[in-house]
Amino acid sequence: MSRDMLLWDETLFRDPQVLEIDYVPEDLLHRENQMQSLVYCIKPALGGMRPVNCLLTGPPGTGKTSAVLKIFEEVEKRSDDVVVLKINCQIDSTRFAVASRIYRKLFNVEPPSSGVAFRKLFEKIVQRLIEKDKVMVVCLDDINYLFHEGHADEVMYSILRAHELFLGAKIGVIAVVSDTGKLYRFDPKVSSVFLPEEIEFLRYNYHEIKDIIASRVRLAFYPDVFSKDAQELVVDYVDSIGDLRIGIDLLKRSALNAEKRASRTVEIEDVEKAYESSRLLNLKRVIMPLSADEKKLLAIIAGMGRSKAGDIYEQFHEVTGLGYTRFYEIVNKLAELQHLDATFSGEGMRGRTRLIGLSYPPEDVLKCLKG
Ligand SMILES: Nc1ncnc2c1ncn2[C@@H]1O[C@H](COP(=O)(O)OP(=O)(O)OP(=O)(O)O)[C@@H](O)[C@H]1O
Numbered sequence: 001m002s003r004d005m006l007l008w009d010e011t012l013f014r015d016p017q018v019l020e021i022d023y024v025p026e027d028l029l030h031r032e033n034q035m036q037s038l039v040y041c042i043k044p045a046l047g048g049m050r051p052v053n054c055l056l057t058g059p060p061g062t063g064k065t066s067a068v069l070k071i072f073e074e075v076e077k078r079s080d081d082v083v084v085l086k087i088n089c090q091i092d093s094t095r096f097a098v099a100s101r102i103y104r105k106l107f108n109v110e111p112p113s114s115g116v117a118f119r120k121l122f123e124k125i126v127q128r129l130i131e132k133d134k135v136m137v138v139c140l141d142d143i144n145y146l147f148h149e150g151h152a153d154e155v156m157y158s159i160l161r162a163h164e165l166f167l168g169a170k171i172g173v174i175a176v177v178s179d180t181g182k183l184y185r186f187d188p189k190v191s192s193v194f195l196p197e198e199i200e201f202l203r204y205n206y207h208e209i210k211d212i213i214a215s216r217v218r219l220a221f222y223p224d225v226f227s228k229d230a231q232e233l234v235v236d237y238v239d240s241i242g243d244l245r246i247g248i249d250l251l252k253r254s255a256l257n258a259e260k261r262a263s264r265t266v267e268i269e270d271v272e273k274a275y276e277s278s279r280l281l282n283l284k285r286v287i288m289p290l291s292a293d294e295k296k297l298l299a300i301i302a303g304m305g306r307s308k309a310g311d312i313y314e315q316f317h318e319v320t321g322l323g324y325t326r327f328y329e330i331v332n333k334l335a336e337l338q339h340l341d342a343t344f345s346g347e348g349m350r351g352r353t354r355l356i357g358l359s360y361p362p363e364d365v366l367k368c369l370k371g
């Protein structure tokens with residue numbers, strides 16, 4: 001073993017915590033306007049009024065979730081009368097799961113068995129808020145995941161019309177949409193009551209990315225550990241993708257690579273090596289929470305390439321034993337989430353054939369499925 005090999009307790013990280021995914025940055029740089037708009041929406045709650053509903057939009061890794069978490073931290077510091085709750089709709093992806101999450105927050109216990117209807121559960125929630133004289137702000141983060149089968153509409157409708165159910169109920173919503181190009185539309189009966197303050201999170205420009213990365217490097221590493229060249233390469237990569245989450249993951253993985261080769265500095269080669277894994281971060285993030293059957297379908301299509309629905313179904317049925325109805329439900333959900341592209345071809349004299357393919361390179365999907 002070389003004498004230069006890092007000792008086990010030696011490390012390049014001064015504070016590894018600041019590179020973890022759940023770290024909420026002390027300063028959300030270059031998001032002053034968005035933070036101000038959020039304050040404007042939430043402030044009424046501190047005075048016992050209903051908050052202004054808002055809609056946060058923007059591409060992945062542009063600080064939407066972080067902004068909400070920062071505002072919520074402030075609210076919790078200042079008031080006991082406002083209940084704030086961020087719900088990750090990727091995990092709680094049905095109306096019942098969302099209502100259960102709110103119920104747990106307000107009652108500190110599990111909701112009554114899942115036999116209870118969503119509406120009943122929601123009534124109990126609103127009743128509780130009134131009894132305790134609390135205002136509630138619910139953030140439906142990544143609400144895209146609620147759109148299939150009308151869950152988003154029902155959740156939104158219930159929250160927005162809570163005051164009609166029980167006079168005086170004060171509950172507001174922050175809906176967060178990670179826009180990937182697709183326009184999500186609420187049912188007209190929701191849109192007629194949801195007139196949100198829209199807060200846009202645009203992609204960061206090169207200079208903003210440089211600032212944010214530099215600030216995170218200062219917090220995470222001992223001085224001069226992360227070489228200037230390596231840092232510049234991280235900024236270039238982030239600038240080409242537009243997603244800061246990938247940048248922060250790159251910082252962590254490159255430093256681990258440097259440690260592995262017992263170097264006391266992080267160099268370009270460490271970043272290059274890290275990029276292959278970091279670049280798949282977002283794809284992993286969207287694929288991981290899918291159900292086992294949904295993942296099996298992705299794997300099958302990755303193996304077959306773009307194919308006819310009937311052919312894909314045959315394999316899917318063989319692997320899972322599931323029938324046609326379930327197959328189509330899954331296809332529709334995955335197409336809705338834009339993981340699949342399912343279009344009809346004009347091929348053949350007798351009707352059209354549905355062709356199904358992946359929205360991402362199959363080899364990337366297979367890598368992510370492997371974990
Ligand atoms: N302005 C900023 N200053 C410091 N760190 C930031 C900033 N914006 C984003 N980050 C960091 O980038 C990462 C991604 O941010 P965040 O999770 O808030 O993005 P998002 O817009 O919610 O993305 P998604 O749509 O994929 O959920 C986090 O680790 C966060 O700390």
Ligand SMILES: [Mg+2]
Binds near residue numbers: 065142
């Ligand atoms: Mg987010």
